[in-house]
Amino acid sequence: MTLTTEQLSHRLGALPTPNIGDAMERLGVLDSAIKSVWAGGRLAGPAFTVWTRAGDNAYIHRALAEAAPGDVVVVNGQGDESRALLGDLIGARARNAGIAGFVIDGAVRDAAGLERVGMPVFARTTSPAGPYKNGPGALGCAVAVGGVAVLPGDIVVGDDDGAVVVPRARAEEVLLAAEAVQEDEAERMRTILAAATDAEEAACAAR
Numbered sequence: 001m002t003l004t005t006e007q008l009s010h011r012l013g014a015l016p017t018p019n020i021g022d023a024m025e026r027l028g029v030l031d032s033a034i035k036s037v038w039a040g041g042r043l044a045g046p047a048f049t050v051w052t053r054a055g056d057n058a059y060i061h062r063a064l065a066e067a068a069p070g071d072v073v074v075v076n077g078q079g080d081e082s083r084a085l086l087g088d089l090i091g092a093r094a095r096n097a098g099i100a101g102f103v104i105d106g107a108v109r110d111a112a113g114l115e116r117v118g119m120p121v122f123a124r125t126t127s128p129a130g131p132y133k134n135g136p137g138a139l140g141c142a143v144a145v146g147g148v149a150v151l152p153g154d155i156v157v158g159d160d161d162g163a164v165v166v167p168r169a170r171a172e173e174v175l176l177a178a179e180a181v182q183e184d185e186a187e188r189m190r191t192i193l194a195a196a197t198d199a200e201e202a203a204c205a206a207r
């Protein structure tokens, strides 16, 4: 079986991130401080990588012109929390370009506006402080984000629990393993819930 990147992203995006992390021996999970900045934000897609100076978004602007529809823009912002690297204006432009979302090792702003425009953004925190726009930076290189190395094309998945990175070369194997984890957990949950029901019925019958 050889799945396309789009098929892999679609199927990985349908799985809970904990199941994907477990399928990678619990590695490849970003620092838990990197979370969706609005409740219910979800993303899945191949990484378009950006490396930028702390507090400076010149290269995020460049990424908007170069990323392909379906890409997740993954930004090494040096973990800096003092300046927001994007907000709802960039978010709305990214939506127009078909970008699937952002994962940022740094801060963002306009969280409510990002939710309004429906742009999933995972970041360390929010700050009203705006970015500088001078560079330097780089596009399409290996980046470190939330303690995990991300290569262009690796598949990034984010949900309410956080974000995980699936190496592109292992994506199909990890997908199948993660789907097996999900099925196994669903079966275990059915058994646990049935045991609770049995216990309740036995308690009722004994009354």
Ligand SMILES: O=C([O-])CC(=O)C(=O)O
Binding pocket: 057, 084, 085, 086, 087, 088, 089, 090, 091, 109, 110, 130, 131
């Ligand atoms: O000013 C900026 O570059 C970031 C921002 O708030 C936006 O994109 O809305």
Ligand SMILES: [Mg+2]
Binding pocket: 086, 087, 088, 089, 109, 110
């Ligand atoms: Mg703004």
